[in-house]
Each structure stands twice: as structure tokens, then as C-alpha cells.
Amino acid sequence: MTTPWTLNENRVFSSNPAVRSRAADLYGTIADLPIVAPHGHVAPELLADAHARFTNPAELFIIPDHYVFRMLYSQGVPMESLGVPREDGGPIETDPRAIWRTFCEHFHLFQGTPTGLWMKAELVQLFGVDVRPSAETADALYDQIDARLKDDDFTVRALFERFNVEFLTTTDAATADLSVHASIQADGLPVGPTFRPDAAMQIAHPDWRSTLDALGERSGVTITSLNEFREALRVRRQQFVDRGAKATDHGLFTSFIEPLGEQQAESLFKRGLAGEATTEDAEAFHAHMLFEMAGMSVDDGLVMQVHFGSRRNHHTQIYERFGLDKGADIPVAMDFTRGLHSLLNAYGSDPRFRLVTFTLDESTYARELAPMAGHYPALRLGAPWWFFDSVLGFERFLDRVVETAGVYNLAGFNDDTRAFASIPARHDVWRRAVSNWLAGQVERGLVDADAAPDMARWLAYDAAKSAYRLT
């Protein structure tokens, strides 16, 4: 392969010259704004260690990234050959060079995907790569990247600075030890935790009792009743607030957040304690507790984020062999109009409450979410997530929500990533897509030209700060 592999400086922009040119101008005004990353999954331990670095190309790009290995798996490549650890500790490929080679041989699978776009940006911009990964180039690229990873300016901390991150949050269990964040903050990094109590809600899960024990220990509240459970949550939320948290985060399979009567809630909680809760019990309890936690948000000011509608671990065999987050979480259809009715009626106009929603059901953008965001003051729409954290995903989102909700009811961008090195690439795609979308609207006379720069800045930067009350 002799074609040089370079980044198109107008990537993501329209192929229409007028739109492209205006998009580039708009993008120029926001490209270098600091990164505000109020929701993500970077491991805090990585940031706590001043000397942490990525050990090799496979560890950086492949092994921890289910966006990457799911695509190879879909074409018949065993996850073992990509170094993905097995739950049973069974044999997997451990040679990072061999893993990298397998990845490079299949790099063509990522053409046209956001993962391909991010990886190209990382390879070219961070590592100076100028040939495309392939069977032929795999070994040379491995050496080139591996050498760069060992450079002085390639610690995680150095990258953090280089990335110009103004604020970043991790996502942490209700039982998390926040001393890691204390030590990160002591070193001056603008990093806070996010309260994600999902595990504590899973009353039918075999590990729930031990989660409760840990929650009790962290909070200093012995949990034998629903009231004590609530108290423990409140205590822990306050500990998160004190440690700089701005938000909670919740994953919910359905779209229904629905309060139960006190007796029913208490009875479900007891069924959980007795080890008798069913999946339906757990779902009802979770839906109820989210309603309660909205009330807690009113009290303690934590913004409530909910990621709706993913059927986790759809492939049982993969879940049993490799565990959670292995690229087999599949979305389902949502019904937010009915599902959020109780919640929004209770808190949707309370100025102390803020709800940020994320969905994987694009059919709800225009039908349900935009109309609700264009009415309820408490609601801001989170950017496209997961499969839709992509150029076309962004365009469908903006096309479907802005006409009804405007841009000022949107929550800006979240990279939502555990792949630390991909953070700038992800924000960059959003900023390009936003600039291009606005440019297109201006060229069609649908947005005033002199209003577009503020809208671009809002979507790239201000909206996140506003939605998460960072200012």
C-alpha cells in the first residue's frame, strides 16, 4: 500500500462547497474550546497515578474497547484471539503484537464507522501514523506506536493536559471509594465522580446483598429496611457532592419511571432481602427508586442522567464467558410519553430539578423527546449515545430535535467513553458535525448567519456546562 493515509481537514463537513466553507469557519471558532466531559467511563485509577501510561497498542486500542472487538467478533474472529479476558481465566492470546496484527488484518471492517474515524484521528494525530493498518503494515505500526507510548509526554496525565480538558467526570458505583478522586483532585486535575447506583437497585441480582453490605459500610448506615436504604443513598450522594460530583447516572431497560405505593416498595425491598425477588420485581423497584432519586436530586442538586433502553448482555454465551460490556447490548423501542409522565409531572417544572436523557431509540427524538424538552423546563436532551455517537447519528438527532426543541434545550456532548485517548477525537467529530449542521441551516436561510456562532459554541461547550450546572 503506497497511498499516504492522511486526515481530510474538511472531514465530516458537507461536500457542498458553500456549506463546507461556512462549516469550516464555524468550526474554526470552536475547535479549540476546552473539553467539558461531564459523562464518561475513564477509570479514575488511570488518572490517580501520575505515571500511568498505556502499555502497548493492543492495550490502548483493542482489548478494553468493545466497539472494536465486537466488530471483529461479528466477522467470526474469536474474542480470545483479541486478548479479551475470560471470566474463567481460560486461555487467550496474550501477545500484544499478535492481537494488533489480527486487528490490522481486519481494519477494513471499520470503514464508514465512527470507531474507524476516531481511530484514524488518534493514529494520525497522536502517533504520526501515515499508512493504513493492514496485514502488511501491522508490524511496523506496532513498533511505531509502541515506541511513542514510551515517550515522556505520553503519560495519561500528559495527555490529559494536552487534551485541554476543563472538566471530566468518571462514573462510579454507589459503593465506590472516593479517595481515588481525592487524590486526583489533590494533584489539581479537574475530575469529579458521578453517582451510578444501578447495582444497588438490582434486588433480584445474586450480588445485591453484598452490594447492600458495601453500601452500608461506605455510608455508615446499617440497611435492613427501605428507609435505611434511602438514608444510605442520601448519605452517599452527599459524599459524592462533597467530592465534586455534579450528577447521578442510571441505566434503565425500559422507559418507565413510575412510583409505587410505600407498602409495595417496602414489600419489594423485603423480597429482595429474602432472596425472593423476580426480574419483574427488580424492574418495578428500579422504576420506583428512580422516581425517588429524582426527589433526592431536587434536594441535593445532582443532575439526573438516565441512559434508557439497552438490553444488556443480549448474548448469554458471551456474557458467561467474558462478562459485561462485550458489545452485545442491544437497544429496544421506548415510550417516553407514557414512561416519563409521572416523573415530569412531579418534577418537570421544578427549577431545582434537571433531567438529562439518553436514548438508543431514534424514533423517539422527534415524536417524544423534542416535544417534551420544548415544554418541560427541567428536561435537557443528551447527545446521541453509543451506536449513534457518529456523524450520521448526530445529523439525525439535530434534524429531529432542533425544529421542535431548539438548540437551547440540548445538553451538549458527552463522550461517554472508557477509551481515554479517544476523547478529543470524539468531541472533535461532534464539533465538526454541529458546525456543519448549522452551516447547512444558514445556507438554506433557516438559521440567521450571525446567530450561528453562538449556537455552535453553545452546542460544543456552553450547553454541557449549563446542563450539568458547572458554571
Add this chain to the structure above:
Amino acid sequence: MTTPWTLNENRVFSSNPAVRSRAADLYGTIADLPIVAPHGHVAPELLADAHARFTNPAELFIIPDHYVFRMLYSQGVPMESLGVPREDGGPIETDPRAIWRTFCEHFHLFQGTPTGLWMKAELVQLFGVDVRPSAETADALYDQIDARLKDDDFTVRALFERFNVEFLTTTDAATADLSVHASIQADGLPVGPTFRPDAAMQIAHPDWRSTLDALGERSGVTITSLNEFREALRVRRQQFVDRGAKATDHGLFTSFIEPLGEQQAESLFKRGLAGEATTEDAEAFHAHMLFEMAGMSVDDGLVMQVHFGSRRNHHTQIYERFGLDKGADIPVAMDFTRGLHSLLNAYGSDPRFRLVTFTLDESTYARELAPMAGHYPALRLGAPWWFFDSVLGFERFLDRVVETAGVYNLAGFNDDTRAFASIPARHDVWRRAVSNWLAGQVERGLVDADAAPDMARWLAYDAAKSAYRLT
């Protein structure tokens, strides 16, 4: 702000020069066609009074328009401060200049929205405005608009003439006094009523009995049974026909129009009379009566319009404080394939029957509505409605229905507005969007160039006349 605020003469058209140019040519052939407005919510009283005019800018643009105040409310502006009357007569802002100022301070919220597009067209074209509304320009604009509203040529009647309206209908309760229409028609205005009997179907509503009483009085039929209820409806429909009505209109929360057995229908009706009907009863009764009213349409020739799938008054607190139509009606998913099965099997091929559907669930455009419209002779698809009465809403509609149903199974455009002064702006956006869409198809070789003008004219004008049998 010193940038002059002007209308882009190519607004709505593509940024592609070839498409834009062809769109402008097509648009030129239809821009000045008369307005046919077979479905809307203009208050007939406004048209009946030869001297009626809008009293001030707030009364014209803000107070009665839930598209406008819902957007400000979504950003935390109290509806009271926008002069929206409270049900309890509680205190609200009454100074129109203060209301206008609040609106202007938030005008940026409308960038990229259809409301913003219509308002700009109205301000520039009707009022000669050349600066954008903002905190700085609010007072001067107030004076400018207010003065214009007092001009001789600014009565509603003068505007009606200026707008070149060929036919317009209002939407009227089954209990409406049609003498208002008689007086409008006596003055020579081409205005008819539309029969909207929703309130008469709400057997679980506390006001239903008084609605029945009024219906009985208007029709001269004492209503103590389902048969008498039917008879009263038939009488009133005929009165509407005699007064120039062309259509009925119905709002239905679900997509199911399903007949019940006579006994069951009668029993629901009696439960309503006894004040014992539940919400489920009411829904079943409404679904049944829509089936019956399709049969009445076969007899009296009134086109049947149904607006499907809006969850009205989603925000109870707002409903209780401000009443109906306050920007909190949120759509839900539809299932027309099953929902319209009975109706279309009974009447879908009857040449005397005509059904015009409106939906807020865009996922049904291509999946359900276009395949049905491309088969059943009685069915015509209404244009995008409400949130989708927008440039991108029109494009998604045309993209999704024309390939399957063609353009000749569409019902053209309805402005569906209570904002009288926005009527030309709304029709203009549709005409521009249609021209642009056709131009794009021609440029791609998907529509014959010499067929496009007839298609544009059909969509802008002929289709509405055909769908509503105005010719």
C-alpha cells in the same frame, strides 16, 4: 445589532446551486396560487366582524400561540409573564409591551425552528421589520408593529383579501352555533365550518352531559339513547353540510378505530349517561363512534379527517392552571396497520368515502401509511402536522411516502393554525419545500423534469381541492 435582518429569497431551498435554481423556478410557478386552507383553527368570530383587528403585538404573536410560549416556558420563563390567562383568574402580566419585551429577549430560542421561520416572514413581510427581535430592539419593534396594526389595511378582513384565500374552514364543535358562519358568508367570504364532535364522544368527561344537552338543543333531538345520539349527530352533520362544511375532524389518542357490537356500544353510552364511564370506556366508545361516523360520511359526503396520537395535556399542573392547548401535548407511537384495519376494510374502497389522516409518529409514514395510501382508494395522507409542519418535517414526509404512494395519494397542505396572520407564511414554507424536494428528485433523474410543474401545483393547490372535494 447592526446586521440588517432580511429574508433570504432562496430560503428553504437546497444549498446545491442546480437544485436551488430549479426549485426557485418551480416555486415561481406556484408561489402565487390562491391559498386553499381546508383545515385550521381560526376563530370564526374574528372573520365575522368586518372591523376586527389585532390589538397589539403581544396579542398577535404571543398570548394565543402555544408554539411560542411553550418554548419560553421550556427555558424557565413563567407563562404568567407572557400573559397567558390563568383558569383561576390569578394574576398575570397584562402589559403587552412587557410581554413583548420578554419574548424579544428570548427570540434566539427560535433559531432553527419553524415558528422562528414563520415569525420572521411575518415581521419582515407584513410589518416591514428589518432588525431582529432582541432586548435592545424590543421597544422600537413594539412601536413599529403596534402602529402598523392600527393601519386601515390591517383589519382581519383586509388581511384575508391580501392573503388571497380561496377557501378556508374553521373547526367547530358539534354544538357550535353556525350563524357566525352564515354572517361571514353573507359578507361573501369563502369560509366554511368543520364538524369536530370530539367533546360529544367523551362519555367519561364531567362536561359530557351538558355537551349532550347542547347537542340536543342544536339538533332538536332529545338524547336519551344511543340511537337518538346518532340521530342528533346526523342532523347536525347535515346542518354543517348546509352551511358549507366539507369535512369532519376528529382527534384520537390511539390509532384504533374499531366497531363494537350494538349492545356493547349502547351499554357504554348508558354508562356515560349514568356518570359511570371509565377512561377505557370512553376510549372504546370513541373508537366505535369513529367507525360509525365513517358510515355517516359515506351517506353525507363529509370527508373524514382524523388527527391521531397526541397525548393531550401531558403536564397536569399546566392544564389545571392554564387549560387546554398550552404546548404540553406529546405524541405517542401508532399502529395504523392494525388500528385502521376494520375501518379500511369496511369503507376503504367505497368511492363515497374519503379519509384524510394526520399523524405525529413519523415512523409510520413509510411503514404503514404510504403502503395503505398506495392501495386503498379512500385514503389520502394529510401533510405533516404540528411539530412536523416544518422544513425538515416536510422533507422526511416526502422522502418516506412518495416512493410508495406517489404524490397523487397525498392531501396537500393544511396550515392547521389558530394564528391567522401566519397562514401565508406556513403555506409558503410548504410550497418552497415541495418545490425544492421535486427539484432535487429531478436533478437526480428520479422525476421527469417536465412532470415536476404539475406535481408542484398538485401539492400546493390541486391536492387539497381534490382531497376535500372542493371542485
Add this chain to the structure above:
Amino acid sequence: MTTPWTLNENRVFSSNPAVRSRAADLYGTIADLPIVAPHGHVAPELLADAHARFTNPAELFIIPDHYVFRMLYSQGVPMESLGVPREDGGPIETDPRAIWRTFCEHFHLFQGTPTGLWMKAELVQLFGVDVRPSAETADALYDQIDARLKDDDFTVRALFERFNVEFLTTTDAATADLSVHASIQADGLPVGPTFRPDAAMQIAHPDWRSTLDALGERSGVTITSLNEFREALRVRRQQFVDRGAKATDHGLFTSFIEPLGEQQAESLFKRGLAGEATTEDAEAFHAHMLFEMAGMSVDDGLVMQVHFGSRRNHHTQIYERFGLDKGADIPVAMDFTRGLHSLLNAYGSDPRFRLVTFTLDESTYARELAPMAGHYPALRLGAPWWFFDSVLGFERFLDRVVETAGVYNLAGFNDDTRAFASIPARHDVWRRAVSNWLAGQVERGLVDADAAPDMARWLAYDAAKSAYRLT
């Protein structure tokens, strides 16, 4: 009409000059690849007869094509006047010239539809037509086409050769006599059958018993139990394999393929034998048998195709008068995440299994199908089908699936047609749309320019061979 009616050589391509030019280049590399048509409905008898030809223009274009006559029917043209045979043998138009004339008078209905695009390509390319069908041109066109149909090079066989078909399959009942295929193959045509056992699954259908009898006869297995039924299916599948079949095909109204317990399955089968099965029984049995047939596919290697979610014969009156496939099959919403859960968990990672899905619910493309295809090795996504076998349908599909699943989890194109003469036109539209889509991605920097030709070739040709294991 004097405008010459010609094919735009850049049809389907973008109106953006850079995209159009690149699309044309890409298209140039794939336009002449052989046609691989692994799923379609051409009647095998047509291919078995070395002298078969189309008798007249109405017989070729109108009478057998529900895409065509449904559109005229939707505008009030009786199907009888288009020569569609009635089930009761009642009177219909039998003069092909009169039928053709009615069609031509309504040709404008097809502007902007895929049917219009295919017909224009056929008329211009196969018949040298250069005026658009209309009332005025109908008779002259009839003569021109009719004469051409009688030419020596217009036998079906001659067209087959001219179309450059590398492989084509028919779709055949489980009870089909495969000797027709034997005779086609004996003449050297690359044509195989496809095993479509739907009728054998309809345990509530009045004809089911006679279908079972025929199945028993063909397989040599007397069927009095579920086990014998299975055995008969296995035998017949093997006969299909021996006759060159590569795949099975199944039509399923829902998205649920769900195994029952053995006892329940046996009991449903017996209810069917006893003539007591309900519609629900039949649906559950079909869902179960599809699960079983996936297991059979693992054993015999037949690729499993499923066409999901069409409500067949929505219009009872038309079904009773004209029978199946009369343009009144209407899609419904799907839920593949739950519906395919059991199947994909059982076989989704088995290298011997291959599932190709087809849907009419576009909202599942990005939400469900692409995420599943981007994980499960056994799954390939079939191209848009039926109403979505169209330029915009292809674009929505590619826009929604490629970012998540890439192009290499797609199954390429299926023409799925019974209209033999339209096969090249259909493949051509797909090839143009694919070239254009890739060109657009390249121009936006989202696909590497030098990767696009392989992707185009894959989508046009290789993907179908790979998905159906033709290589």
C-alpha cells in the same frame, strides 16, 4: 408531448458535482459485474421453457405486477380493468391493448416511485422507447413493444443471457416438484430453488391438511406426528440441497422466533391435524418451527432467510376477489431485540449457521438490526425489501446500518421480484445507490477513497455470494 424521454446517465447520483463524479467512477467499476440474485420469485416454468416469451405489453408490465396495479387501484381504477384475474372467474378486461391504455393514462402516478424508475429503464433500454407513456402515446407504444416482444432475441432465455445472470434462485413451496429445476439446469442455466415451507406451517389454514399430504408424498414420509413432520421437512430440505438450493425462506408476521416445549409443540401440531388450531396457535407453532428450522440449517447448511412483519392481505375484499399478492400487504412494527433473542443465543455464533433478515420496519435498522449484525457472527442484513427497494430506501438503510455494522455484515442485494424483465433495472438502481452513498462518504472524509472500490464491489456482488455461500 414532444419532450424526448431519455434516461439520465447520472440518475440516482447526487446533484453535488463532486459526489456525482466520484459516484459515476465507482459505478463504472461495478456496473457490468454479473448479476447474483439469490432471492427472487421468477416462475421456474418461465425458465424451463426454451421458447418462453412474454405475450404482450400488458402481460409483461401490468397484469402480474402488484407494484403497478395497486397504484392505479389506489386512485380508483378497478383491478378488473387492468386484467387482474378474479378468483371467481368473473369478467375482467381481456384486451391487452385496453389494459395498456389504462396504464398509460395513469403513468404520471409513478413519478418519483421505484416502479417508475424501473419501468422507464426497461422501456428505454429493452424496448427503445423515447416518449413517455400517456393517453396520447399509448397505442403507438403498444405496437412498438409488442413488436419487439416477438423478436428472436426476446425469449426469456435470451434475456437471461443478455442480463448476465451468474446465479438466480426461485422461491418454491416445500411441496414443489423440483423436476422443473432439473430441466432448467440440464439446459445449463445457473438456477436453483429456495425452500419456502410457509404453507406447511399454517396449521390453522383450511388447506393445511392437503399441504401436509403433498409434503408427505414428495418426501415419502407419512405425516401423522410432529416427528414425522420434522422428518419430512428434513428430507425435502435435502432434496432442495441436492437440486442446488442455497437457502430457505420464511415469511413471518411477527418478529418472534421462539421455541416451545416439545409437549406444547406436539399438542399444537395435533390441534392442527384435528382442525382445531386457532390463529394464535398457528403463530406460536410457526415461531417454534422457525427455531427448529434454524437447527436444521446448522445441519444441512441452508442459509436461513426470514422476511418479517408484513400483514398479508390486509384488504379482505380484495383478497377474496383476487387472491394473494394484490398489493394489500401492509407492514407492522417489529421488536427484533426480544424476538430474535432465543434464536441468536442458540445459533448466533455457530459458524454453520447463517441468518439473513429482511424487514419493513426501518426504525429497527439502527436500533436493533445493525447492533445485532455488528455482534452476532451468524447474522447478515438483507437489503431493503419491497417498498424500500428504492433509492431513498437504500440510502436510509445504508445511513442507518453501516456506521454500526459496517458494510461487511450486509448481505448485498436481492431483487426479490417476480417481474423477470425488471431484474437488471433493480440491480442497477442498487449499484448506483451504493456507488453514490460511498462517494458521498468519501467526499466527506468518512470512508478512505482507496477503500471505496472494494466496498462497492462487495455490496454489488461479493456480499451476496458470501452471504449465500455461493463461493
